[in-house]
Amino acid sequence: MAVLDSVKIADDLVRSYWHPIAHMSELANDRDFVLFEIQDFEVVVINDKGNLVAFDNLCPHRGARFFTEDYGNQMVKCLYHGWSYTRGKVNVAGIKTFQGCDIASARLNEFKLEVIGELVFFAIKPHTTLNEQLGPVISDLLVRIGGDIDSRADFNRYPFECDWTIALENALEPYHIPLIHTNTLATLNLGVGQNEFYGENSIWYSPVEDEKVAKRLRSLNRFYSVTEPYQGYMSIFIFPFSMISSTYGYSYSMQSFFPSSDSQSSFFTSRLYPVKNSEPKYKEITSSFVTSSAQINRQVFDEDHQICKRIPAKSWSTSAPKFTSTLEQKLLHFRRSCAEWNKSS
Numbered sequence: 001m002a003v004l005d006s007v008k009i010a011d012d013l014v015r016s017y018w019h020p021i022a023h024m025s026e027l028a029n030d031r032d033f034v035l036f037e038i039q040d041f042e043v044v045v046i047n048d049k050g051n052l053v054a055f056d057n058l059c060p061h062r063g064a065r066f067f068t069e070d071y072g073n074q075m076v077k078c079l080y081h082g083w084s085y086t087r088g089k090v091n092v093a094g095i096k097t098f099q100g101c102d103i104a105s106a107r108l109n110e111f112k113l114e115v116i117g118e119l120v121f122f123a124i125k126p127h128t129t130l131n132e133q134l135g136p137v138i139s140d141l142l143v144r145i146g147g148d149i150d151s152r153a154d155f156n157r158y159p160f161e162c163d164w165t166i167a168l169e170n171a172l173e174p175y176h177i178p179l180i181h182t183n184t185l186a187t188l189n190l191g192v193g194q195n196e197f198y199g200e201n202s203i204w205y206s207p208v209e210d211e212k213v214a215k216r217l218r219s220l221n222r223f224y225s226v227t228e229p230y231q232g233y234m235s236i237f238i239f240p241f242s243m244i245s246s247t248y249g250y251s252y253s254m255q256s257f258f259p260s261s262d263s264q265s266s267f268f269t270s271r272l273y274p275v276k277n278s279e280p281k282y283k284e285i286t287s288s289f290v291t292s293s294a295q296i297n298r299q300v301f302d303e304d305h306q307i308c309k310r311i312p313a314k315s316w317s318t319s320a321p322k323f324t325s326t327l328e329q330k331l332l333h334f335r336r337s338c339a340e341w342n343k344s345s
C-alpha cells in the first residue's frame with residue numbers, strides 16, 4: 001500500500017516546528033509539570049526550581065519513564081534505581097559504582113523551549129525562530145492572550161480515533177457546525193466571518209449572530225479583565241497541530257492534535273483557560289460560567305470525534321479536495337502548507 005501523505009510529512013512537522021504546550025500558570029510552582037505524547041515519544045515540561053525544562057521523560061540510565069500522569073506536581077525521580085534531576089543536574093544513585101564509564105556526562109535528553117507572552121512552546125529541531133514561525137500579528141495576539149489568562153480550569157485528553165490531518169481539518173472548517181454541533185456551537189449562530197492568513201497560520205473571526213446570546217455574552221464583560229478581545233468567536237490556527245479559540249475572550253481553549261504512530265489515531269488534548277476577573281470577588285459569580293463552558297467544550301469535541309472516526313486516513317492527501325465550499329478556505333490553506341513539506345521531504 002502506498003505510504004499516506006500524512007505519514008510522510010508528520011515526522012518533519014513534529015521535528016521542525018515550535019508547538020504550544022502550556023500556559024505559564026500551569027507550571028507556576030517548583031515541580032509542576034505537563035506531559036504530552038507525540039508519535040512514539042513523550043515531552044515533559046517541568047518547573048525545576050523556577051527554570052522550565054522540556055525533556056523526553058526517559059531516565060538517562062536505562063530508559064524508565066519518570067512521569068506517567070498527564071500533569072501534576074512531582075519531582076523528577078526514577079523509581080527503578082533512584083536517579084533524580086534537580087537544579088539542572090542528574091543525580092546518580094550510588095555513583096561510585098559507575099566505573100569505566102563517563103558517568104559525569106549523564107544528562108536528560110532535553111528539547112528546546114521558548115515562551116511568548118505566557119505561552120510555552122517546545123521544539124526539537126526548529127526550522128526557524130518561534131517569532132518568525134508565528135509572524136508579528138499572531139505573536140502580538142498571543143502575548144495579549146497569554147497575559148489575559150488566569151489559569152487552567154479544564155484538562156481534557158483522549159485519543160481521537162482518526163488521523164491527525166482529519167481531526168485538524170475538521171477543526172479548520174465551520175461548514176460542519178450546523179449538522180454536527182446542532183445543540184452546542186450552532187446555537188451561537190456564527191456568521192460566515194472572515195479568515196486572515198499569516199504564513200502557515202490563520203485566524204477565523206466570526207460574529208455571534210444570535211442577538212440574545214450575544215447580549216448575554218456582552219453582559220459578562222464587566223466581570224473580566226480583558227484586553228480588547230474580539231467580540232465574537234475567534235479561532236487561531238498555529239500550524240501544524242494546534243489551535244486556540246475563544247468566545248468574547250472570556251476564556252481560551254487550546255487544542256492540539258499530535259500525530260501518533262497509528263494513522264487511525266491522534267493524540268488530542270484540550271485545555272480551557274478562563275481569563276482573569278476584573279475583581280477577585282467576581283470569581284465566584286463566573287465559576288458556573290467557566291464550568292458550563294468546559295462542559296460544552298467537552299461535548300463539542302466529542303461531537304467532532306464521533307464524525308472524525310468515520311473518516312479513514314486515506315481520505316486525506318495534500319492535494320485540494322475535488323469539491324470545496326468557500327467555508328473550507330482554511331482547509332485548502334492547510335493542505336497547501338502540507339504540500340510544501342510533502343515536496344521537500
Ligand code: FES
Pocket residue numbers: 059060061062063064078079080081082083
Ligand atoms: S532506569 Fe532510571 S535509575 Fe535506572
Ligand SMILES: [Fe+2]
Pocket residue numbers: 170171176177180181300304
Ligand atoms: Fe467541530
